[in-house]
Amino acid sequence: MAHQDDIFKKVVAHAKEYGFIFPSSEIYDGLAAVYDYGQLGVELKNNIKQYWWRAMVQMHENIVGLDSAIFMHPRIWKASGHVDAFNDPLIDNKDSKKRYRADVLIEDHIAKIEEKIEKEVEKGRKRFGEAFDEAQFRATNGRVLEHQQKINDIRDRFAALMNANDLEGLKQMILDLEIVCPVSGTRNWTDVRQFNLMFATKMGSVIDDSDTLYLRPETAQGIFVNFLNVQKTGRMKVPFGIAQIGKAFRNEIVARQFIFRMREFEQMEMQFFVRPGTELEWFRYWKEERLKWHLALGIPEECYRYHDHEKLAHYANAATDIEFRFPFGFKELEGIHSRTDFDLSRHSEFSGKKLQYFDSELNESYTPYVIETSIGVDRTFLAIFSHALKDETLEDGSTRTVLSLPARLAPYKAAVLPLVKKDGLPEKAREIIDVLKQDMMVQYDEKDAIGRRYRRQDAIGTPFCITVDSDTLSDNAVTVRHRDTMQQERVAIDQLPAYLKSKI
Ligand code: GAP
Numbered sequence: 001m002a003h004q005d006d007i008f009k010k011v012v013a014h015a016k017e018y019g020f021i022f023p024s025s026e027i028y029d030g031l032a033a034v035y036d037y038g039q040l041g042v043e044l045k046n047n048i049k050q051y052w053w054r055a056m057v058q059m060h061e062n063i064v065g066l067d068s069a070i071f072m073h074p075r076i077w078k079a080s081g082h083v084d085a086f087n088d089p090l091i092d093n094k095d096s097k098k099r100y101r102a103d104v105l106i107e108d109h110i111a112k113i114e115e116k117i118e119k120e121v122e123k124g125r126k127r128f129g130e131a132f133d134e135a136q137f138r139a140t141n142g143r144v145l146e147h148q149q150k151i152n153d154i155r156d157r158f159a160a161l162m163n164a165n166d167l168e169g170l171k172q173m174i175l176d177l178e179i180v181c182p183v184s185g186t187r188n189w190t191d192v193r194q195f196n197l198m199f200a201t202k203m204g205s206v207i208d209d210s211d212t213l214y215l216r217p218e219t220a221q222g223i224f225v226n227f228l229n230v231q232k233t234g235r236m237k238v239p240f241g242i243a244q245i246g247k248a249f250r251n252e253i254v255a256r257q258f259i260f261r262m263r264e265f266e267q268m269e270m271q272f273f274v275r276p277g278t279e280l281e282w283f284r285y286w287k288e289e290r291l292k293w294h295l296a297l298g299i300p301e302e303c304y305r306y307h308d309h310e311k312l313a314h315y316a317n318a319a320t321d322i323e324f325r326f327p328f329g330f331k332e333l334e335g336i337h338s339r340t341d342f343d344l345s346r347h348s349e350f351s352g353k354k355l356q357y358f359d360s361e362l363n364e365s366y367t368p369y370v371i372e373t374s375i376g377v378d379r380t381f382l383a384i385f386s387h388a389l390k391d392e393t394l395e396d397g398s399t400r401t402v403l404s405l406p407a408r409l410a411p412y413k414a415a416v417l418p419l420v421k422k423d424g425l426p427e428k429a430r431e432i433i434d435v436l437k438q439d440m441m442v443q444y445d446e447k448d449a450i451g452r453r454y455r456r457q458d459a460i461g462t463p464f465c466i467t468v469d470s471d472t473l474s475d476n477a478v479t480v481r482h483r484d485t486m487q488q489e490r491v492a493i494d495q496l497p498a499y500l501k502s503k504i
Pocket of ligand 1: 372
């Protein structure tokens with residue numbers, strides 16, 4: 001556990017030190033769970049968004065984009081169910097006055113039992129040495145099974161209480177599990193209450209209840225309420241999708257783990273409208289497609305897993321999460337949901353406008369069913385960034401920190417480095433930059449010894465360092481150093497743009 005914490009601390013520190021992510025309002029001591037993306041962070045974030053947009057919109061003839069407003073009519077959130085049901089169960093400790101999410105206290109309790117399982121596995125590994133069969137050990141060891149049974153019982157009881165909205169039962173469960181406040185160490189808990197996660201604000205100058213607006217907690221509703229606009233003006237035929245990238249806001253109570261859970265964040269969502277009865281086929285299609293998108297970044301498959309939902313929201317008939325192995329364990333990165341006709345039907349009911357589609361092949365009108373794919377930009381950033389950050393010991397015993405970002409996402413694709421600051425090398429380097437910058441982000445750096453400059457570029461994930469030396473002036477070629485292998489090769493300057501593009 002300590003090891004995981006260390007890795008995570010390093011991720012946060014590196015993100016700040018190199019200008020990827022800063023705490024919001026830092027000179028005013030920060031604003032909890034809100035972050036700013038710095039000069040390199042904004043490049044990486046934009047590249048992630050572009051990678052998603054290309055895969056979803058550019059590569060699919062039947063998917064178009066949308067950029068709907070953050071402010072929407074308040075009845076939208078009534079129709080969607082967010083006003084009544086977008087809640088977290090909260091509990092306060094009377095001694096420390098700290099507030100917690102009841103479900104998080106229970107999850108943390110489960111995590112402690114999981115740690116016990118891991119300790120048993122480690123003991124087993126030491127005891128059996130080479131012959132240790134981890135899978136068999138987990139499936140047969142008495143203590144492991146006992147712990148696992150406890151976890152299953154807790155999860156079942158918790159799910160039943162949440163489904164029944166039984167807040168008293170939830171408090172009783174926390175007492176029964178003898179969960180203590182991590183700050184005061186006591187079990188002096190208040191009752192559990194529901195807390196709505198939407199931020200409310202006012203529009204216009206008249207202060208009365210009817211003016212209350214919400215900052216959208218998801219981008220999806222902007223898509224549903226524009227379903228007819230896009231379908232008609234774009235002459236879209238079912239099946240088709242509408243994709244959107246944009247900010248969402250949630251008043252998260254337990255906002256922690258850096259940009260994993262923020263109060264202001266960004267989502268990339270796509271709603272795919274299909275014929276009723278075909279939705280499960282499309283659900284399976286998008287489940288596979290979305291995992292392929294992640295894997296195409298070159299991050300190993302074992303970092304991802306599906307988590308199929310057994311207990312479904314009342315409007316869904318299939319749901320899965322793609323989970324990623326973050327430094328603090330496997331957690332949700334993306335959700336894929338088969339939402340039936342719930343959203344369009346509810347908006348029809350609340351707006352009084354018929355949100356249907358006339359299917360000319362079937363010669364009938366129906367309310368399309370929806371498959372949703374929904375992924376957080378910031379969570380994707382954290383997944384890619386934390387996986388890429390490595391400390392390496394080199395053959396000569398020295399160490400380096402390298403950010404092995406997928407080349408297509410790296411903030412700078414190349415750095416151009418004159419070996420010395422004289423003899424016409426800086427001018428030659430600038431000439432190269434003037435050509436390359438037409439196609440990609442490139443950086444110039446002449447400060448410090450070349451080795452230190454390589455290290456700096458390694459740390460910010462630049463895949464290629466292009467060194468201009470005295471030979472360059474006569475042979476019109478440069479040395480290209482590869483970030484991950486540190487191999488170097490000579491490339492003719494007039495070949496450079498094509499060479500780099502082919503690698504990126
Ligand atoms: N429209 C469906 C929807 O919003 P969700 O599971 O609540 O579903 C989708 O959110 C994705 O948005 C999550 O998988 C996660 O990547 C991201 N996300 C949700 N809440 C977040 C938060 N507080 N901070 C950062 N990302 C968040």
